[in-house]
Amino acid sequence: MNRRDYLLRKIFFSLVTLAVVVVLNFLLFRVLPGDPVRAVIGRNVRISADTQQALREQFGLDRPVFPDQFLTALGQWARGNLGVSWSLRKPVSEVLLAKLGNTLLLIGLGQILSIILGVALGLLAGWKRKTAVDVGALTFSLIAWAIPTFWLGIILLAAGSTWLGLPTGGIVSPSNVGKPLYTVLPDVTHHLILPTLTLTILYMGEYMLIMRSSIMEVLGEDYILTAKAKGMSHWQVLRKHALKNAMLPIVTLIAINLGFTVSGAIYVETVFSYDGLGKMFQTALVKQDYPLLQGAFLLLAVSVILANFLADILYTYLDPRVKAS
Amino acid sequence: MNPRWLLLKRNLLDFWKTFRRNRMGLAGAFLVLTAILAAVFAPLLTPYTPTETMRDAEGRALTFAPPSVHAPLGTDDAGRDVWTQLVYGARISLTVGFLAGFIAMFIGSLFGITAGYFGGWVDNLLMRLTDVLLVIPDLPLILVLVATVRQLELKVSPLVILILVIGLLYWTSTARLIRSQVLTIKERQYVYRARAIGAGNWHIVRKHILPQIMPLIVANTVLILSTAILIESGLAFLGLGDPTQPSWGTMLNFAFDRNAVSNGAWWFYLPPGLAIIWATLGCVLLGNVLEEMLNPRLASHHLEGEQSIVTQP
Numbered sequence: 001m002n003r004r005d006y007l008l009r010k011i012f013f014s015l016v017t018l019a020v021v022v023v024l025n026f027l028l029f030r031v032l033p034g035d036p037v038r039a040v041i042g043r044n045v046r047i048s049a050d051t052q053q054a055l056r057e058q059f060g061l062d063r064p065v066f067p068d069q070f071l072t073a074l075g076q077w078a079r080g081n082l083g084v085s086w087s088l089r090k091p092v093s094e095v096l097l098a099k100l101g102n103t104l105l106l107i108g109l110g111q112i113l114s115i116i117l118g119v120a121l122g123l124l125a126g127w128k129r130k131t132a133v134d135v136g137a138l139t140f141s142l143i144a145w146a147i148p149t150f151w152l153g154i155i156l157l158a159a160g161s162t163w164l165g166l167p168t169g170g171i172v173s174p175s176n177v178g179k180p181l182y183t184v185l186p187d188v189t190h191h192l193i194l195p196t197l198t199l200t201i202l203y204m205g206e207y208m209l210i211m212r213s214s215i216m217e218v219l220g221e222d223y224i225l226t227a228k229a230k231g232m233s234h235w236q237v238l239r240k241h242a243l244k245n246a247m248l249p250i251v252t253l254i255a256i257n258l259g260f261t262v263s264g265a266i267y268v269e270t271v272f273s274y275d276g277l278g279k280m281f282q283t284a285l286v287k288q289d290y291p292l293l294q295g296a297f298l299l300l301a302v303s304v305i306l307a308n309f310l311a312d313i314l315y316t317y318l319d320p321r322v323k324a325s
Numbered sequence: 326m327n328p329r330w331l332l333l334k335r336n337l338l339d340f341w342k343t344f345r346r347n348r349m350g351l352a353g354a355f356l357v358l359t360a361i362l363a364a365v366f367a368p369l370l371t372p373y374t375p376t377e378t379m380r381d382a383e384g385r386a387l388t389f390a391p392p393s394v395h396a397p398l399g400t401d402d403a404g405r406d407v408w409t410q411l412v413y414g415a416r417i418s419l420t421v422g423f424l425a426g427f428i429a430m431f432i433g434s435l436f437g438i439t440a441g442y443f444g445g446w447v448d449n450l451l452m453r454l455t456d457v458l459l460v461i462p463d464l465p466l467i468l469v470l471v472a473t474v475r476q477l478e479l480k481v482s483p484l485v486i487l488i489l490v491i492g493l494l495y496w497t498s499t500a501r502l503i504r505s506q507v508l509t510i511k512e513r514q515y516v517y518r519a520r521a522i523g524a525g526n527w528h529i530v531r532k533h534i535l536p537q538i539m540p541l542i543v544a545n546t547v548l549i550l551s552t553a554i555l556i557e558s559g560l561a562f563l564g565l566g567d568p569t570q571p572s573w574g575t576m577l578n579f580a581f582d583r584n585a586v587s588n589g590a591w592w593f594y595l596p597p598g599l600a601i602i603w604a605t606l607g608c609v610l611l612g613n614v615l616e617e618m619l620n621p622r623l624a625s626h627h628l629e630g631e632q633s634i635v636t637q638p
Contacts, residue, residue, distance in 0.1 A: 013453070013456065016453070016457065017456075017457045017460050017461070020457050020461070021461060025469075028469060028470070028473045142606070142609060142610075143602070143606065145605075145609065146551070146555070146601075146602045146605040146606040146609060147598075147602055148555060148558050148559060148562070148574075148577075148598060148601050148602075149559070150559060150562045150577065150581075151558075151562075151577060151594075151597075151598035151601065154577070154580075154581060154586060154594055154598070155594075155595075155598070157586060158586045158591065158594070161586075162589075168586075168587075256459070258462070259459075259460070259461065259462035259463055259464075260462075260463075262462040262464065262465060263462065263463060263464035263465075263559075266464055266465070266468075266563075267559060267562070267563075270563065271581070281465065281468065282563055285468055285472055285563060285564070285565075286564055288472065288476070290472070290473075290476070293468070293469055293472055294469060296465065297465045297466065297468075297469045300462050300465045301461050301462060301465065301466070304460060304461070304462050305460055305461075308460055
């Protein structure tokens with residue numbers, strides 16, 4: 001396929017997905033029963049009928065839902081205005097931005113560690129097929145898949161805090177709150193160990209499985225046999241001919257996994273009271289803070305769609321079959 | 326006897342002969358069956374009811390009591406027997422998982438067959454829909470959906486909402502799998518011949534395609550069940566379950582919220598998690614083995630075997 005056509009198709013698909021998410025978010029917001037003014041300012045706030053009417057006009061709620069209100073909402077979202085959180089009484093976008101960094105730190109660390117470990121182990125397992133390494137790797141990924149993320153977190157939390165004296169939650173100790181990051185780095189690292197470990201175990205299994213089957217497929221190709229016939233050692237064949245081709249599916253998997261990554265963050269941050277988007281999502285759910293919930297959903301969904309698109313572009317540079325013609 | 330029944334019986338016997346030699350499959354079947362039996366016979370497995378508070382001689386509730394003869398898995402924060410909650414929780418976890426799994430399987434098969442058989446714009450539309458669903462992060466979507474539906478204050482159990490939301494979102498992998506199978510089957514000679522003698526679409530799907538993909542649907546359903554059980558446990562842990570009908574996930578939600586960890590009550594948070602792993606692992610093992618038996622894809626590679634095959638000059 002032509003590279004330009006490929007990109008155009010991907011752009012079109014990303015836009016369609018984006019449209020689905022935006023329309024869904026808008027519709028869900030409108031589905032909420034009762035007065036839409038309430039949906040904007042919160043259920044339990046007392047206001048007079050006059051103020052309500054004023055708000056109604058201010059938010060354009062007296063106009064038809066479609067297209068007027070939809071377009072207004074669209075314009076607000078595009079400018080980063082996601083409404084006001086009921087429980088925190090702050091703009092949703094402000095709340096989200098404050099938590100974004102922490103979550104990126106956590107899932108970034110978890111992803112990097114699990115990719116390194118997963119690729120290495122998967123490579124070994126696929127190369128030494130049907131040996132103890134392979135069986136061990138397969139068993140691990142099977143069990144890692146069946147373990148509920150939050151439960152693994154609880155177990156590690158209990159074990160780590162009891163036997164290793166690791167902190168049970170948060171990002172920094174209370175005494176270090178507000179100090180600049182570089183001075184409390186050891187403390188932050190301490191707090192990150194358990195949640196990162198949970199995420200690494202969770203993500204690793206799949207990378208391992210994909211790498212294993214991918215390397216097995218590549219090793220079955222004829223050019224590997226040719227390389228071997230030339231007298232290259234197994235390690236040389238693996239490094240020079242097999243590895244680069246076998247890595248391709250990992251790039252796709254990183255993108256596909258992003259949604260899964262986000263789910264993992266919600267569970268892990270909840271268990272470790274880690275002050276990120278995931279924990280905030282759970283709190284918003286418990287407190288029934290709909291503007292916050294929907295703002296967070298919009299942010300997460302748009303990020304994942306964008307990242308998927310970027311992975312698709314990256315893929316065209318890595319896979320010569322897309323580049324050709 | 327009915328010849329169709331005899332045929333089915335012979336097929337099942339053949340299947341069993343292959344299956345019983347597969348240790349992974351047997352282990353999976355054992356795990357799934359024991360979980361189902363525990364759920365069905367829950368009242369026979371325990372002398373208590375899940376809401377009953379255990380008390381000492383002075384009538385005080387035995388909270389966070391460690392495992393003993395009276396309570397094999399100890400008690401929770403309100404002095405209720407954990408083992409009793411576990412076997413009754415199996416009912417909720419498995420019911421939600423199975424019903425959601427069956428809904429997903431039904432939608433997935435329907436869409437997969439429609440897309441694969443008819444092709445064209447129908448196929449395009451359905452496959453793009455699955456693409457979109459695959460990209461949107463699933464847990465945030467579910468949480469927003471469940472929260473919104475709950476806000477409507479419908480008079481339905483939270484469990485019904487969970488079943489529907491999981492069932493209506495997790496059909497995409499099934500649809501893709503079924504579609505690819507239908508694509509190869511519909512090109513076969515007997516389908517062309519059936520059409521040539523005037524068979525309609527409905528007849529061909531029912532008589533020639535469905536019987537071919539049925540085993541695959543069964544295998545995939547077992548796999549979907551494991552996903553559904555896992556997702557249910559996660560949502561229940563986040564507080565979306567029915568507190569009056571606790572599943573394993575709800576138990577973990579209670580255990581975590583009521584500080585079982587800091588109280589050292591491992592008997593409260595360990596068993597429900599192990600039960601979830603028990604059921605999901607069983608479904609995954611069984612599903613994988615079934616799928617493997619039904620479409621074997623063998624691959625061997627050139628670096629396998631002895632290094633000495635390549636002789637150095």
